[in-house]
Amino acid sequence: MKQMLTGNTAAAWGARLADVDYIPAFPITPQTEIIETLAQWAAAGEIPARFVTLDSEHSMLTAGGAAAAAGARVFTATSSQGLLYGFELLYTVAGWRVPFVLVNVSRGLASPITLEPDHNDVLAARDSGCLQIHAETCQEVFDSILMAYRIAEDPRVLLPVIVNLDGFSLSFTREPVELPAVAAASIYLGEYAPGHAWIRGERPMAQGVAVLGGAVYSYFRYQMQLAAENALTVHEEAAAAFETMFGRRYGLVDGYRLDDAELVLVMSNSFATKGRAAVDLARSEGVRLGLLRLRLLRPFPREAIRRALAGRRAVAVIDQNLSIGLGGITVGEVAHALYAERDRPPLLSYVGGLGGKEISDQEFRRIVSDLMLAAATGETPPPRLLFTAAEARQMQTLLSIAGKEGAG
Amino acid sequence: MSTSTFIAERHPSDPLFRADRLPHIWCPGCGIGPAMHAYAQAMVESEIPLARHVCVSGIGCTGRVPGYLNMDSYHTTHGRAIPFATAIAIVKPELEVTVYSGDGDLFAIGGNHFIHAARRNVDLNVICINNFNYGMTGGQVGPTTPMGARATTAPFGNYEQPFNLPYLAAATGAVFVARWTSLHLRQLKQAFLRAMKKRGFTFVEVLAPCPVGFGRPNDIGDAMEEMTLYRERCVVDASARLDSLDIDLRDKERPITLGNFVDIERPVFDPLAMMRPAGERENHAALAGKTQEG
Numbered sequence: 001m002k003q004m005l006t007g008n009t010a011a012a013w014g015a016r017l018a019d020v021d022y023i024p025a026f027p028i029t030p031q032t033e034i035i036e037t038l039a040q041w042a043a044a045g046e047i048p049a050r051f052v053t054l055d056s057e058h059s060m061l062t063a064g065g066a067a068a069a070a071g072a073r074v075f076t077a078t079s080s081q082g083l084l085y086g087f088e089l090l091y092t093v094a095g096w097r098v099p100f101v102l103v104n105v106s107r108g109l110a111s112p113i114t115l116e117p118d119h120n121d122v123l124a125a126r127d128s129g130c131l132q133i134h135a136e137t138c139q140e141v142f143d144s145i146l147m148a149y150r151i152a153e154d155p156r157v158l159l160p161v162i163v164n165l166d167g168f169s170l171s172f173t174r175e176p177v178e179l180p181a182v183a184a185a186s187i188y189l190g191e192y193a194p195g196h197a198w199i200r201g202e203r204p205m206a207q208g209v210a211v212l213g214g215a216v217y218s219y220f221r222y223q224m225q226l227a228a229e230n231a232l233t234v235h236e237e238a239a240a241a242f243e244t245m246f247g248r249r250y251g252l253v254d255g256y257r258l259d260d261a262e263l264v265l266v267m268s269n270s271f272a273t274k275g276r277a278a279v280d281l282a283r284s285e286g287v288r289l290g291l292l293r294l295r296l297l298r299p300f301p302r303e304a305i306r307r308a309l310a311g312r313r314a315v316a317v318i319d320q321n322l323s324i325g326l327g328g329i330t331v332g333e334v335a336h337a338l339y340a341e342r343d344r345p346p347l348l349s350y351v352g353g354l355g356g357k358e359i360s361d362q363e364f365r366r367i368v369s370d371l372m373l374a375a376a377t378g379e380t381p382p383p384r385l386l387f388t389a390a391e392a393r394q395m396q397t398l399l400s401i402a403g404k405e406g407a408g
Numbered sequence: 409m410s411t412s413t414f415i416a417e418r419h420p421s422d423p424l425f426r427a428d429r430l431p432h433i434w435c436p437g438c439g440i441g442p443a444m445h446a447y448a449q450a451m452v453e454s455e456i457p458l459a460r461h462v463c464v465s466g467i468g469c470t471g472r473v474p475g476y477l478n479m480d481s482y483h484t485t486h487g488r489a490i491p492f493a494t495a496i497a498i499v500k501p502e503l504e505v506t507v508y509s510g511d512g513d514l515f516a517i518g519g520n521h522f523i524h525a526a527r528r529n530v531d532l533n534v535i536c537i538n539n540f541n542y543g544m545t546g547g548q549v550g551p552t553t554p555m556g557a558r559a560t561t562a563p564f565g566n567y568e569q570p571f572n573l574p575y576l577a578a579a580t581g582a583v584f585v586a587r588w589t590s591l592h593l594r595q596l597k598q599a600f601l602r603a604m605k606k607r608g609f610t611f612v613e614v615l616a617p618c619p620v621g622f623g624r625p626n627d628i629g630d631a632m633e634e635m636t637l638y639r640e641r642c643v644v645d646a647s648a649r650l651d652s653l654d655i656d657l658r659d660k661e662r663p664i665t666l667g668n669f670v671d672i673e674r675p676v677f678d679p680l681a682m683m684r685p686a687g688e689r690e691n692h693a694a695l696a697g698k699t700q701e702g
Contacts, residue, residue, distance in 0.1 A: 025561065026516075026517075027542050027545040027546075027548045027561070028545065029544070029545055032545045032546060032548065032560075035548075035561060036546070036548070036560040036561055039560065039561035039562070039563065040560075040563050043562070043563045043564050044563070051561075053548070053549055053550075053561055053562075055516045055517060055519065055551065056487065056516065056517040081467075081485060081486060085486070085517070110485060113483070401428075
């Protein structure tokens with residue numbers, strides 16, 4: 001039976017049905033509803049987890065990693081500034097090779113301060129060793145958390161997994177979500193046998209030691225790279241088992257009307273829903289447009305992306321992030337996947353939806369016309385920021401109120 | 409008998425606030441507004457020109473205060489108001505720097521900075537609006553939530569020992585420590601004035617109602633009821649033992665003790681002078697004196 005759940009509540013249900021042992025928590029908008037929901041359940045005795053509020057995200061992630069190292073199944077959640085405040089631990093804990101699931105509710109980074117979504121927060125963590133699954137719907141949030149435990153805990157992987165959902169557009173939006181029975185979720189995840197857990201009294205070990213000279217360090221860092229690559233296979237196994245039990249199938253990437261598409265939009269997270277609408281609109285006007293949604297960001301499914309995009313006439317990546325001084329982040333990664341391809345399409349780069357800014361039909365139309373021109377000429381236009389004339393006028397008004405005319 | 413309507417076009421404190429930023433974001437009955445006004449009045453009465461006052465906050469409901477004040481003000485990252493203010497106080501010693509932030513920002517994520525700034529006796533005023541919860545995120549348990557009080561992440565009552573803030577401030581080295589409430593606005597303004605006059609690390613805790621985040625789950629009907637609670641339960645005792653200042657709202661017999669508890673002198677943090685050999689310190693002090701006079 002489906003229930004109407006917010007993305008945040010769906011995330012809490014993911015933790016609940018994964019039967020977690022320990023939840024270190026710290027509030028931050030727009031994530032707080034997740035930990036509030038879990039606190040209510042823990043206080044009412046509905047879940048057996050130990051719920052503990054900590055003093056910051058830094059201590060929260062430290063505690064989460066330590067409990068995972070002691071063999072507890074750990075869930076925690078944060079957002080934006082909180083993720084950055086705990087950043088040191090993302091790298092450290094991934095290096096401990098402990099599995100746990102961290103939900104990030106995406107929110108643009110300061111400054112200026114905002115509460116609305118873009119992906120600079122979660123993508124800042126892309127090199128940390130934490131794997132990343134980005135969800136488009138509330139159902140996918142829940143499903144991805146269950147899958148994430150299975151991937152993280154696999155002995156071939158043993159890395160933390162970040163499941164990402166967009167603040168506001170997913171965190172506070174109710175959608176129908178199918179929740180499995182407790183027993184079914186339990187069968188899917190299996191008995192938790194934390195073979196990696198080294199914090200136990202009977203076998204003392206010195207951990208977290210420094211290694212100088214580089215060779216030992218290189219060995220352990222490369223082990224993480226190999227483990228992350230293994231996660232591509234493990235994700236496919238977890239997805240197949242998930243489909244068998246629950247009927248929903250998740251790929252490394254997700255395609256929409258791709259089969260005969262000549263032009264392709266590449267997007268991620270909940271704004272991909274706007275991309276689907278743009279595809280439908282273009283199709284209704286006879287343009288063979290499709291959408292590729294990036295779902296697994298780490299490990300980066302280079303081969304799946306290459307297969308999905310090779311041979312298209314033109315591809316536009318819409319990055320909902322901005323690497324200052326570079327431009328969009330994922331367009332470079334997609335380009336990397338396509339570089340060796342003899343038949344690679346022109347790759348157009350757009351940055352849009354920063355701070356949750358709407359991407360209008362008008363902006364999608366512009367992208368489609370750019371794609372058609374690139375397909376016809378083989379020329380790639382320079383990267384663009386999606387920003388409408390109306391928004392520019394509004395900005396001029398604000399600047400004049402602030403006495404900064406001419407500054408824009 | 410004639411009746412007339414009196415409409416004030418202007419408020420005497422208007423120049424102190426950014427009218428274009430109003431209405432403010434705080435909920436009806438919130439205690440931050442009156443305490444902000446007491447701070448604004450104290451600035452005017454401090455005889456320190458407004459242009460030399462700086463207000464710094466972290467994140468949270470109280471963190472919005474500097475944005476409404478018509479002065480140099482900074483809204484920093486969560487917990488980081490004190491290191492921000494410390495740097496200003498050190499590079500611009502002629503400024504009167506006040507950190508105006510909430511209990512969650514100053515004592516959970518920012519707790520480390522508080523104890524070290526107090527230990528060093530940095531020339532700062534720290535004003536903490538304590539409403540016993542994380543207000544802006546919607547009423548979660550924090551490090552000042554009284555034992556037994558309910559919060560969205562402690563639905564059956566907090567079971568962690570909260571901080572006794574005046575005791576913490578005094579123990580870590582603050583030279584002036586006071587606690588008042590948003591009901592005791594005259595005493596509060598006087599405490600702010602004393603803090604502004606005094607060099608070194610001063611701390612004023614302001615107990616304030618949060619009717620939506622804290623009052624509602626704790627059967628305190630509205631802000632008036634919390635103000636009544638303050639009127640009935642608060643006692644002023646500046647000589648009270650600092651370790652007796654815990655707040656326990658469950659125990660109706662237990663008073664909430666207010667007062668200016670600590671007012672002492674200690675060397676004020678000044679790396680330019682303190683790092684140098686003793687002889688040069690005197691030269692620096694003379695130079696600093698000359699600069700201030702000039």
